[in-house]
Amino acid sequence: MQWTGLNELREKFLSFFESKQHTRLPSFPLVPIDDNSLLLINSGMAPMKKWFLGQATPPNKRVTTCQKCIRTPDIERVGKTSRHGTYFEMMGNFSFGDYFKVEATKWAWEFVTEVLELPVDKLWVTIYLDDDEAFDIWTKQVGVSPDRIVRLGKEDNFWEIGTGPCGPCSEIYYDRGPENSCGKPDCAVGCDCDRYVEFWNLVFSQFDNDGNGNYTKLEHPNIDTGMGLERLACIMQGVDNLFEVDTVQNIMKHIMEIAGVKYHESEKTDVSLRVITDHIRSTTFMICDGVIPSNEGRGYVLRRLLRRAARHGRLLGIQENFLYKVVDTVIQENKTAYPELVERQDYIKKVVQVEEERFSKTIDQGMELLNHILDELSASEVENARLSGEQAFKLYDTFGFPVDLTKEIIEERGVDFEEDRFLELMNEQRERARNARADLDSVGWSDDVLAGIDEFGFDFLGYETLETPAGVQTLVKNGEIVDSIEEGDEAIILLDKTPFYAESGGQIGDAGSIESDIGVFEVFDCKKSATGHYMHIGRMKTGVVQKGDKVKAIVNMARRKAIMRNHTAVHLLQAALRRVLGDHVHQAGSLVEPDRLRFDFSHFSAVTPEELRKVEFLVNEKILEAIDVSTREMSIDEAKKSGAMALFSEKYGDVVRVVGVDDYSVELCGGTHIQNTAQIGLFKIISESSVAAGIRRIEATTGFGVLGLLDEANSTIQQAADAMKLGDPHELVHKAAALTAQLKEKDRELEQMNEKLADTKLDGLMESAMDIDGIKLAGTVFTGTKPEMLRKIGDRIKENRPDMVALLCSFYEGKPSLMMVCGKDAIKQGMHAGKLIKEVSAIAGGSGGGRPDSAMGGIPKDFPPKQLFEKLPEIIRSMKK
Structure with missing residues (x-):
């Protein structure tokens, strides 16, 4: 051996x-x-x-x-x-x-x-x-x-x-x-x-x-x-x-080098070294296969592993982000068997680095809170004191602390926690999320039904034609296989051949009709069952269809062509993003529909307006170049050699379909595409947003969708011009700028008037102040005065009357604001504006707080301020030294 x-x-x-x-x-x-x-x-x-x-x-x-x-x-x-x-x-x-x-x-x-x-x-x-x-x-x-x-x-x-x-x-x-x-x-x-x-x-x-x-x-x-x-x-x-083992030990050695520690010198150190070594192996391979950090599912597993490794790095004394550096060694030790690690090395490192940085920003706050809670529990001397479920949930929900990390830390301090209550709160959160994204899948039962039918082959002809004669193989209604369907029935039809594309790879299924001499079945959607059957989902519009009938399957041509335009545009979009943003851009999901396209991709900051303009220009440039779109079948090895891009998590067969636009875009794809980029017409980005950590989303449209956007924009411009009584919409920008300037001037004049009114009211306020054991107390209500103006008035009071406490109330746009000020002599006598405003606001069911000399608060809009002024003298007496 x-x-x-x-x-x-x-x-x-x-x-x-x-x-x-x-x-x-x-x-x-x-x-x-x-x-x-x-x-x-x-x-x-x-x-x-x-x-x-x-x-x-x-x-x-x-x-x-x-x-x-x-x-x-x-x-x-x-x-x-x-x-x-x-x-x-x-x-x-x-x-x-x-x-x-x-x-x-x-x-x-x-x-x-x-x-x-x-x-x-x-x-x-x-x-x-x-x-x-x-x-x-x-x-x-x-x-x-x-x-x-x-x-x-x-x-x-x-x-x-x-x-x-x-x-x-x-x-x-x-x-x-x-x-x-x-x-x-x-x-x-x-x-x-x-x-x-x-x-x-x-x-x-x-x-x-x-x-x-x-x-x-x-x-x-x-x-x-x-x-x-x-x-x-x-x-x-x-x-x-x-x-x-050799490859695993080499990863650990890199960690030891960064931390300046050795294995087998301390059990505590050994634990941390093993955690980091194992977790960085797992996370490197998970990210390579398309998993990204999130708070659900496999994304949560990834985040949990990365954050646990990062924390153990801190226990070893490593203060900077380091895990992304160790990724290099993981890839070096495994690249022979898994060359895709090298292809995605920059991307993997970037995901790890971003997650480390995000965790670093939250861990200090979370650790501070957790240590504070644990110190209080220790000081309480309560037997079997436990971390509450609410506290553990706050650490998770607010500071991104995985509960497993919390459990690990409190275990080190010999403290237990209310896990049942924590799980209850987590379930409530999941239920809210589940309700928000409820998916009413009416054909979810179909896989079980179709698993029992006899195997039969069928041909997909949708790449070559949108209409074909076919035979009805199976009919499903109300979750059961039937021999016939009649007018009004909602059902699923399986054919021996079909031009209908079944939803796959982000492209939605085709719609259209299945027609015979005695019936028309309206196809709303086409999906694949788990057994690979193409399910034509719809409703019997007229007549009858029976098993064995000869029919004609007809795809809605206009709808399919719109989908094809958008799908080819997705390929051009990905290529443009990689050229503008970098090679770390990879597809994380897509949706191709007739009226729009949606593309999710890996990127770690918002795409700037200038970058979006460049991307949009590159896509339209390729459209106007009228480049032929090629589709070829080849072996997976040939496809990889040709540079074809593939999805992280997709599993491909020995023979794959490669869609190419010259050498600008070459991708493995089973979807349907137009024959020449000119058929896309035009491409317009509608929005750019974030959907998850490190994942951005672009929504866009092509062809008639762009015309629809232009019509909508022109209509909006014309309506705005009409509202401003402009004959020529081109004057809209000039008119809007002029109106904005006028409004600013009006605001300035109004502000000056309010200041003069406030000064007048202030003089009266000083004179009417009441004496509370040597402290002058004043209060008044302003209408239409912004909260900022209250601050200016309060500053003047403090400057002119150091012995005064004043409560100012303003109603601006229907919303009440409170301002409490204390002069420096009043503060010496025990007054504190922040504490005063807190007690006063609480009378009305509101809240407030601030510094000793100045504080702000809020109350319900229907509460009369007079009641606050009446209570204030006794509050001042209780606080006075």
Whole structure:
């Protein structure tokens, strides 16, 4: 057994199974494709569920992969132990109804003993308790000694998740020697100590579980194996845990260099080093696959990992932002297997840096508040004092503190918190958000219905034509498959061929009609089911349609052409943004409709008006150049060599469709496009805004949409000109400027008049002041005086009457404002304007505060100020020294 690097181990495994006629597939993205059941890919087989379930056809019945995985249930334990991590790679070989137990076990043993040269006397095999078939194969055909095989129960060696395919397992263990044993007399294979390490699990998926404990043999059993790459590297490199594996240790060394610390010198330091090392690996790969920090879903997982790593950097004494620097080392150690990391390196670093900066701005305030709360709890000497749910929620909601971080910090101080109340507040917030974005999907049930229909092929002809004869394959009404639909029925029609584009890649589905001699079905939308069927969703306008009918499928031509113009414009827009803003711009989402387009992209500040003008000009320049738009099919490797851009989280097949506008824009895209850029007509940006941290959104329109904008603008201009009684709208700017100047002059004159009136009123105010034990008290109400003017009046009072306390009230545009001032002699006698205004405002149910000499407050507009003046003398007496 020779020391072998992690990257070399990965290649050895994949090459070995390629030699056994397996198709090597690249790792699927961490973001699941067409699978809402998972937040992030967490196992080697997870991206291939449809192949195992027979819902889709794999590229080969034999497949091998090394899959990137994220598992987050044990985030809090990462760092505290050397076993736990959130990111790992799972190597596997898979058979979809091809080979079974004999080949799986033979090849596994061949790989570990002949390729890796692991000593046989260090290897153990486990099988399911009553899987005699596996025992015979291991002993009689593979040649493993019977005394090296251990039978374990269902909990350890039978794989199943609810209903569906399941079966017994066989695992291969490595004995690390008695020095790693827990020392118990019964320590053996299956013990949870560090001696026996399970590193390869072979799942024999041979039964179908109906959920009631009934197991039926599958006609075509499958093989699903999983071997943790880091765990295998630990064995091959003779190290105790994943943090000492070569590629992972190199990342940790970079962190140690930045922090000026060493590993294995302090347990506290070791915890922080492990947290940062693991989390920066996870976050680098997540961002590369299109995840961005947010407060929901996988974006929250990313934010949580980044912020936990950043905090542990501070615990190591690192004050500046540093995680983005470590990204370079993560990419350097993994670029051989994942070249996309290099392609997106600048983008990944920028996302990490922006999130670090954002966290740095909030963590100090949050930490200050949290420490203050904890100090108060400690000082209270209350037994079992706890952080309240409201306090924890405020830290999360106001300061961006993940609750896990709060829990970790208070745990260090020996404090618990009201988690139930916190979760209650979180659920209330989620409910509000859910109500705000409620999606009334009327065909959500269709996938379950269509999963049960017979498989049939169909042709999509929408790239070549907008009208075609077709046959009706299936009809669905009210969630059930039916033989016919009648006038007024809302339904779904499946055809054997269709020109209708089904919603995909941000482009909405086509609308139109399905017509026969005896009926017309109005198509409102077209969507894909989970099984890949094109669902024509609509209502029976007239007549009847029956299963098997010959019909004509007709796409709404004007609507489709408008969509095509907008889709090609999206491609031109992305290319223009990359030229104006930089190569870090990548698509984060899009929506292509007939009347507008929406494009979300990675960028870390608002796009300036000048930048928007440049982008708009570049797009229109390409439109006016009348460039032919090409669409070609080619292999994914050819497409990448051609420089075609792809979506982060999209999974592409071996053959892809590439849409090009010369070399200006080349993208992988399955949408529909115009044939020449001139057909777009014109392009106009409507708005630019933020939709999430590091994600901007541009909305725009093309063709007739631009004409609509021009008509709307002209109408607005004409209405404004008419309102100003102008014969020529071109005079509007000059007239508006003149009116603005006149209004400013009027405001100035009015201000001067108000000052004179205030001075007059002020003289009377001084004379009518009452004496409260040596303090002069005055109060008055102004009407139509701005709050700023109250401040000027208050300043004059303080200058002329240092012994005075004055309460001034102003009603401006119907809203009351209070001003309290105290002269310097009054302050010496214990007066404080801020405290006075607070008490006075409270009488009316208002609020206020400020400095000792000057303070502002507010009260309800229907409360009479006279009542405040009446209460003020007793408040002053209570405050006087």
